[in-house]
Amino acid sequence: RPKLRFILGDQLSRDIAALRDAEPATDILLLAEVGTETDYVPHHPKKIAFLFSAMRHFAEEMRAEGFTVDYVTLDDTANTQSFAGEVQRAVQRHKAAEVITTFPGEFRVLDDMQGWEQACGVPVEIREDDRFFCPTARFRGWADGKRQLRMEFFYRDMRRETGLLMDEGEPVGGQWNFDADNRKPLPARIHLPPDFFVKPDRITEDVLALVATRFGRNFGSLDGFDYAVTRKDALRALAHFISHALPSFGDYQDAMRQGEDRLFHSLLSPYLNAGLLGAREVCAAAETAYRDGQAPLNAVEGFIRQILGWREYVRGIYWLKMPDYAESNTLDAQRPLPWLYWGGETAMNCMAQCVDQTRRLAHAHHIQRLMVLGNFALLIGARPKEVAEWYLAVYLDAYEWVELPNVHGMVLHADGGYLGSKPYAASGKYIDRMSDYCRHCRYDVKTVVGDKACPFNFLYWNFLIKNEKRLGANQRMSLIYASLGRMDAAKRAAVTSQAKDFLNAL
Ligand code: FAD
Ligand code: DLZ
Ligand code: SF4
DSSP states (O other), rough: OEEEEOOTTTTTOOTTTGGGOTTTTTTTTEEOOOHHHTTTTTTHHHHHHHHHHHHHHHHHHHHTTTTEEEEEOOOOOOTTTTTHHHHHHHHHHTTTTEEEEEESHHHHHHHHHHTTTHHHSSSSEEEEESSSSOOHHHHHHHHOSSSSOOHHHHHHHHHHOOOOTEEEEEGGGOOOOGGGGGOOOOOOOOOOOOOOOOOOOOHHHHHHHHHHHTTTSSSSSTOOOOOOSSSSHHHHHHHHHHHHHHHHHHTTTTOOOOTTTTTTTTOOHHHHHHHHSSSSHEEEEEEEHTTTTTTHHHHHHHHHIIIIIIIIHHHHHHEEEEEGGGGGGTTOOOOOOOOOGGGGOOHHHHHHHHHHHHHHHHHHHIIIIIIIIIHHHHHHBHHHHHHHHHHHHHOTTTOOHHHHHHIIIITTTTTTSSSSSSOOOOOHHHHHHHHGGGOSSSTTTSSSSSSTHHHHHHHHHHHHEEEEEEEEOOGGHHHHHHHHHOOOOOHHHHHHHHHHHHHHHH
């Protein structure tokens, strides 16, 4: 009897654990498009199209290798529309002796998987997802006994362990971190990397038609779909990034510019997360560029830190803290997420630009997600669950293991400072320094209260006032609270009152 090897939509790697010892002559591979996955949040249509097309291409590639691939499409009338139902049906169809799969990226799915053995009546083996540098047990060991975690220390351990950017046990360049050289605003005149795009083929066109019919009403535009959907094209995207953008990645990592969606970012997260690229090969390619003199150390170290450091760190926290992490709300934020996140009108140009980019591309880069969209949600006290649902729905790279710690931990401080020591709250001044959004805005970023005052300004002070009891004692916020302390009572009252009116009108 054959073994059934079940591959999830974000496990499209030839060397995924469930496929490692697969035999084309005897084993059956199963992939399934199912309603429970398309509907658990209202995904951006481009995200669904990307995954379905990548899944269908992966199935074709495996068939070309000689495997029997059982691929269930969303519109198959026999489709039960759930993972459990499709695995069960396939076990019966193929009279499979056992099911082999790989650890999923979401707690919800793991919970479901744990019931499959009973539902199917055959053994179900869930193999560790070793595409990550740090096994979940290894992270648990590292975090054990620590009240608060710090990414920087985890990252140094990972550098030592992997040998990435290390020379004889020491960090290359004599420093772990070159952030002091990074975070520059973008100069007015700068040569930006050319776009990278892939023309949709027949498989993608079919998927686009299906998604337009079924999910065309979800937030997000399907127009101009040009993402890579195969490993071959994802490797081209990697090569494009390494030669055109990586050299300036560090310098302009935090910059934003109206009308320029990509700047020096890689746009590799969808491919990494879905399995078209491996974290090891991406980091190795960046290191090689440094060793060959094609990219400076501040850029390469900054880039590798995002993947070897942040990406692994948030995953570790997710599996350590779920399911409670999803319920965390230390700042007791209770405001519903405003409609403007779903495309509703707003006069705040920075928000309008970042939401519009998200609507068009299902992508926004880190500083847009953190310091504009996330910062605003933090300042207005938006409910963590609703904010998390939004991020999970709208980005091409969004899976809960990576989205949730970024939202609850990094952005909203809902986890009480477990992931990061302080909230990234900022006034309009930060956005003005790092972008040109304010130049095109109806509000005045230099004004804190009054008719033209930038909402990020009075909301920022209002947030500090409101959370003084919770955050006032935080060492890393002492300078900020010292300046709040110097604010006279009249200004404090004006800030609070304008914030109240603004929030009521949201
Ligand atoms: P680059 O700027 O080129 O960075 C290189 C790579 O580093 C990325 O491809 C990504 O794999 C990794 N990376 C960078 N920052 C992070 C981070 N904070 N956490 C994990 N990996 C990181 N990333 C996701 O992959 N999926 C998400 O659902 C997601 N949700 C986010 C939600 C919020 C509120 C915030 C602040 C960040 C989120 N991120 C998420 C992290 C980051 O914004 C994206 O990884 C990045 O913007 C992807 O674009 P890029 O590939 O061009 O990244
Ligand atoms: C995100 C997503 C969507 C929209 N659809 C599917 C699907 O139909 N079939 C599938 O196997 N995977 C899908 N995915 C990705 C899964 O949600 C993802 O594999 C789990 O959340 C675990 O990370
Ligand atoms: Fe955003 Fe304020 Fe700048 Fe307008 S002035 S773009 S609202 S930060």
